[in-house]
Amino acid sequence: xxxxxxxxxxxxxxxxxxxxxxxxxxxxxxxxxxxxxxxxxxxxxxxxxxxxxxxxxxxxxxxxxxxxxxxxxxxxxxxxxxxxxxxxxxxxxxxxxxxxxxxxxxxxxxxxxxxxxxxxxxxxxxxxxxxxxxxxxxxxxxxxxxxxxxxxxxxxxxxxxxxxxxxxx
Amino acid sequence: xxxxxxxxxxxxxxxxxxxxxxxxxxxxxxxxxxxxxxxxxxxxxxxxxxxxxxxxxxxxxxxxxxxxxxxxxxxxxxxxxxxxxxxxxxxxxxxxxxxxxxxxxxxxxxxxxxxxxxxxxxxxxxxxxxxxxxxxxxxxxxxxxxxxxxxxxxxxxxxxxxxxxxxxxxxxxxxxxxxxxxxxxxxxxxxxxxx
Numbered sequence: 366x367x368x369x370x371x372x373x374x375x376x377x378x379x380x381x382x383x384x385x386x387x388x389x390x391x392x393x394x395x396x397x398x399x400x401x402x403x404x405x406x407x408x409x410x411x412x413x414x415x416x417x418x419x420x421x422x423x424x425x426x427x428x429x430x431x432x433x434x435x436x437x438x439x440x441x442x443x444x445x446x447x448x449x450x451x452x453x454x455x456x457x458x459x460x461x462x463x464x465x466x467x468x469x470x471x472x473x474x475x476x477x478x479x480x481x482x483x484x485x486x487x488x489x490x491x492x493x494x495x496x497x498x499x500x501x502x503x504x505x506x507x508x509x510x511x512x513x514x515x516x517x518x519x520x521x522x523x524x525x526x527x528x529x530x531x532x533x534x
Numbered sequence: 535x536x537x538x539x540x541x542x543x544x545x546x547x548x549x550x551x552x553x554x555x556x557x558x559x560x561x562x563x564x565x566x567x568x569x570x571x572x573x574x575x576x577x578x579x580x581x582x583x584x585x586x587x588x589x590x591x592x593x594x595x596x597x598x599x600x601x602x603x604x605x606x607x608x609x610x611x612x613x614x615x616x617x618x619x620x621x622x623x624x625x626x627x628x629x630x631x632x633x634x635x636x637x638x639x640x641x642x643x644x645x646x647x648x649x650x651x652x653x654x655x656x657x658x659x660x661x662x663x664x665x666x667x668x669x670x671x672x673x674x675x676x677x678x679x680x681x682x683x684x685x686x687x688x689x690x691x692x693x694x695x696x697x698x699x700x701x702x703x704x705x706x707x708x709x710x711x712x713x714x715x716x717x718x719x720x721x722x723x724x725x726x727x728x729x
């Protein structure tokens with residue numbers, strides 16, 4: 366062993382390079398490399414050209430463009446049907462009579478959440494005036510300006526008429 | 535060879551009868567290529583990968599690519615150069631993806647690849663270590679020089695074929711090999727001084 370090492374060390378760099386390259390280049394594959402390659406090629410070829418049967422085979426035989434065309438037609442028909450149905454539905458909604466929702470106990474002044482309902486104003490029917498009494502909107506004043514009695518209860522800031530000389534104090 | 539032909543016969547199983555002749559011809563051609571060049575391609579791959587399994591994978595992938603482009607087989611003038619170029623690209627691509635050379639260049643693997651001479655087992659192991667060291671120095675060379683010197687080691691390849699595989703001229707290959715050997719010598723001498 367020692368002799369081998371010494372002889373190895375006596376080699377010139379060129380010889381050592383040659384020896385190393387020769388070792389790499391003389392690598393031998395494991396036995397059966399060709400068989401393994403051919404097996405893999407066979408597997409690849411069988412995998413690349415499978416012979417499907419049944420429905421899969423039928424689908425495989427149908428040209429791709431035919432399948433694509435059928436799909437495109439189906440998508441167009443379905444899309445058209447959806448659009449037409451949507452438009453019809455929308456029109457049907459607009460044609461239906463609008464019925465005002467009946468909200469019992471609605472206050473007439475529109476205050477509160479009930480005002481948000483926005484009921485359609487009912488058709489106003491004139492109420493006949495009563496013959497026995499005066500109308501609620503008839504004026505009680507004689508003529509001219511309304512007079513505010515001096516001693517009547519008034520809110521602060523309401524102008525009070527100047528005292529009349531003729532009126533009793 | 536009979537087993538080989540049996541595998542070939544099982545491989546030739548074309549799906550369409552119309553393509554029977556063409557398929558048989560190409561399959562036979564590929565089988566001949568496998569028989570003729572698989573070992574040389576393995577050596578080319580091994581010179582880069584230094585790993586038996588990876589080298590075999592690269593060779594198999596090479597023939598898979600040949601199968602994929604079997605229609606081009608009739609256009610190929612020099613199968614050897616074509617195949618070497620394919621396997622070379624495959625191993626370089628793998629190496630690039632791996633980023634670094636694998637550290638599994640074990641001594642046993644190297645020993646197995648050494649030519650079986652009259653050396654004692656101990657001497658072979660020692661040589662393997664030295665070979666490993668030289669191979670690491672080769673890895674330090676610039677890519678062009680490294681590729682040229684590694685391919686030049688494969689005895690099946692002539693300078694012209696190496697030039698064809700690397701898409702350059704013969705003179706360029708010769709100068710690259712010369713430069714590579716000179717740099718390696720310098721590196722080895724430096725290493726010898728350091729030791």
